[in-house]
Amino acid sequence: MAAEYASAAALYEAAKKVRDAGFKRWDVHSPFPIHGMDDAMGLGKSWLSAPVLIGGITGLLTAATLTFGPSWFIYPLVVHGKPYNWKTVPAFFPIMFELTVLFSAFTCFFAMLIMNGLPRWYHPIFNWDRFARATNDGFFLVIEARDPRFTEKEARQLLESTGGQHLTVVHED
Amino acid sequence: MNGTTTVPDLIEAEASPSVEQRLKRVPLVLNKRNFNWITERIAGVNEGPAPRWWWVSFAISAMVAGIGMFCLGYQISTGVGTWGLNHPVGWAWDITNFVFWIGIGHAGTLISAILFLLRQKWRTSINRSAEAMTLFAVICAAIFPGVHVGRVWMAWFMAPLPNNYGIWPNFRSPLLWDVFAVSTYFSVSVLFWYTGLIPDLATLRDRATNKIKKLLYGIFAVGWRGSNRNWRHYEMAYLLLAGLSTPLVLSVHSVVSFDFATSVIPTWHTTIFPPYFVAGAIFGGFAMVLTLLVPARAIYKLHDVITPQHVDKMAKIILLTGSIVSYAYAMEFFVAWYSGNQYEKYAFYNRILGPYWWYWWVGMLFCNFLTPQLFWFKRFRFNIYVVYFVCMCVNAGMWFERFIIIVGGLHRDFLPSSWGMFYPTWVDIWTFVGTFGIFLSLFLLFIRFLPMIAMSEVKIVLPEADPHHTTPEGHHTVQAGGMERT
Numbered sequence: 116m117a118a119e120y121a122s123a124a125a126l127y128e129a130a131k132k133v134r135d136a137g138f139k140r141w142d143v144h145s146p147f148p149i150h151g152m153d154d155a156m157g158l159g160k161s162w163l164s165a166p167v168l169i170g171g172i173t174g175l176l177t178a179a180t181l182t183f184g185p186s187w188f189i190y191p192l193v194v195h196g197k198p199y200n201w202k203t204v205p206a207f208f209p210i211m212f213e214l215t216v217l218f219s220a221f222t223c224f225f226a227m228l229i230m231n232g233l234p235r236w237y238h239p240i241f242n243w244d245r246f247a248r249a250t251n252d253g254f255f256l257v258i259e260a261r262d263p264r265f266t267e268k269e270a271r272q273l274l275e276s277t278g279g280q281h282l283t284v285v286h287e288d
Numbered sequence: 289m290n291g292t293t294t295v296p297d298l299i300e301a302e303a304s305p306s307v308e309q310r311l312k313r314v315p316l317v318l319n320k321r322n323f324n325w326i327t328e329r330i331a332g333v334n335e336g337p338a339p340r341w342w343w344v345s346f347a348i349s350a351m352v353a354g355i356g357m358f359c360l361g362y363q364i365s366t367g368v369g370t371w372g373l374n375h376p377v378g379w380a381w382d383i384t385n386f387v388f389w390i391g392i393g394h395a396g397t398l399i400s401a402i403l404f405l406l407r408q409k410w411r412t413s414i415n416r417s418a419e420a421m422t423l424f425a426v427i428c429a430a431i432f433p434g435v436h437v438g439r440v441w442m443a444w445f446m447a448p449l450p451n452n453y454g455i456w457p458n459f460r461s462p463l464l465w466d467v468f469a470v471s472t473y474f475s476v477s478v479l480f481w482y483t484g485l486i487p488d489l490a491t492l493r494d495r496a497t498n499k500i501k502k503l504l505y506g507i508f509a510v511g512w513r514g515s516n517r518n519w520r521h522y523e524m525a526y527l528l529l530a531g532l533s534t535p536l537v538l539s540v541h542s543v544v545s546f547d548f549a550t551s552v553i554p555t556w557h558t559t560i561f562p563p564y565f566v567a568g569a570i571f572g573g574f575a576m577v578l579t580l581l582v583p584a585r586a587i588y589k590l591h592d593v594i595t596p597q598h599v600d601k602m603a604k605i606i607l608l609t610g611s612i613v614s615y616a617y618a619m620e621f622f623v624a625w626y627s628g629n630q631y632e633k634y635a636f637y638n639r640i641l642g643p644y645w646w647y648w649w650v651g652m653l654f655c656n657f658l659t660p661q662l663f664w665f666k667r668f669r670f671n672i673y674v675v676y677f678v679c680m681c682v683n684a685g686m687w688f689e690r691f692i693i694i695v696g697g698l699h700r701d702f703l704p705s706s707w708g709m710f711y712p713t714w715v716d717i718w719t720f721v722g723t724f725g726i727f728l729s730l731f732l733l734f735i736r737f738l739p740m741i742a743m744s745e746v747k748i749v750l751p752e753a754d755p756h757h758t759t760p761e762g763h764h765t766v767q768a769g770g771m772e773r774t
């Protein structure tokens with residue numbers, strides 16, 4: 116069951132009501148992130164930083180292995196008669212920094228996609244012709260039929276009472 | 289208000305509407321444009337037919353790029369001797385161009401990352417094209433270290449791999465750090481740029497009028513549907529990428545400056561280089577951002593999105609970074625004198641009175657120090673012609689600065705017996721001109737096929753994007769919406 120709202124503010128108020136009604140499988144769609152919507156939907160803070168931290172540590176360890184291994188063990192290189200023992204570790208800091216950032220950034224990007232279930236080129240909501248405005252200036256609220264609390268009547272009442280317009284049942288295919 | 293203001297005055301001033309009006313923030317998008325206007329205007333650039341000027345400029349830039357490619361091919365097939373490099377100047381235009389281009393890229397990352405962390409909302413109108421500029425500038429930059437090695441098929445020696453004798457590259461060398469820094473910078477910039485593009489690609493997908501467009505934009509939009517459950521992770525990803533890019537952008541030019549600072553050449557061997565280079569990079573980069581955006585906004589009538597306020601703020605950043613750079617110039621002279629080192633002292637004497645004297649007087653003194661001083665005056669910051677003139681001066685001045693540092697340092701070092709001059713060949717010159725062709729061709733393709741302003745981000749700065757926003761006339765779907773498209 117999908118409904119369109121007139122503005123970001125209206126969608127925000129509606130989301131709070133849907134959250135309080137106890138629905139779980141529902142979502143709002145907007146052309147830009149609405150400030151405070153996570154709270155209005157009862158969602159916590161994104162936990163994306165956890166995989167990124169792991170990615171960053173992996174990058175740091177990779178850089179350490181890559182620089183310490185060849186420079187201390189496999190092929191110690193004496194350049195300009197300078198020392199090549201462990202005390203030269205600051206010379207490896209730039210590479211450690213770069214690889215930490217590189218691995219974190221890639222983890223960040225791909226973890227974001229995976230956590231969002233993307234890429235997903237087909238979605239039933241695309242069948243609704245009004246929905247093209249979700250990336251322009253439309254504000255939508257969708258309650259899925261799979262939600263345990265979902266009944267068409269109740270959802271319709273709730274969405275109508277919060278100011279939803281163009282109420283439509285969007286089918287899977 | 290003057291120094292004699294009293295508390296009652298202030299209270300009265302606060303109450304009077306004229307002061308209130310004066311203190312009111314200028315909106316970031318002028319003329320109360322709505323969401324749909326932004327979509328129509330920005331996506332319209334990609335959807336309309338390519339204007340004639342676009343074809344003409346693209347043909348010229350592609351031709352220039354072709355000449356550049358030819359020069360590169362000639363240089364690779366004949367040898368690095370086709371450039372004017374010889375003893376004692378072994379680095380000249382190639383590395384100058386590399387530092388010049390990579391520096392230009394920095395403004396894009398500063399706008400997209402640092403200004404994001406500082407919550408500078410005005411960045412939303414310019415970040416997309418500045419980031420694109422970053423990528424294209426880094427592509428141009430990457431050409432030079434790649435081909436200056438002479439035997440490009442040996443360029444893999446720069447990779448962290450052992451060669452056929454089992455010898456590994458020297459991980460303590462700034463030149464190797466540079467490979468890591470520049471390639472990381474490019475990769476992370478691509479990710480950041482693409483992450484920002486996803487919602488806008490979805491907009492283009494939903495508006496596409498033919499199947500091929502729908503398919504291509506659709507593939508790259510990865511099925512984005514503006515869901516808030518997605519926005520939640522997306523915003524965190526954007527914040528994290530901004531946080532990662534912030535130290536990265538400061539590190540890249542620092543590492544580039546280590547290439548010089550760790551050597552023993554007078555004028556290179558200084559600890560001032562990393563901040564000096566980073567400030568110079570942002571200085572030159574902002575000039576290039578304005579060089580590209582001022583014509584683009586005029587041609588595509590984007591004055592409501594890229595307002596005089598944006599130009600004003602960029603001009604202020606140019607003034608700030610230009611002042612840091614000028615301070616560094618002055619400090620170099622001071623340290624050369626104060627160090628008492630005769631080679632260092634001579635090098636700076638040679639900089640202003642030696643054979644390359646006019647590079648310093650025109651490039652560093654006039655272009656980089658004097659012209660940005662105009663930006664102290666509001667009148668000039670709001671005069672687009674003055675702004676453009678200063679930006680052109682800075683673009684040229686920053687190239688001269690790198691030339692002075694590199695060739696100026698090399699051509700007269702310790703022993704007068706090893707002094708010499710550098711004379712560019714036609715291959716030097718046309719390779720550099722060619723990179724401008726590559727840069728502009730890529731930028732023209734970008735504004736043709738991708739939204740040059742981040743639509744989803746500009747929409748956030750409109751007042752009606754605030755969930756607590758109420759309009760006097762109540763909710764209005766029709767005014768806010770493009771009904772003709774539904």
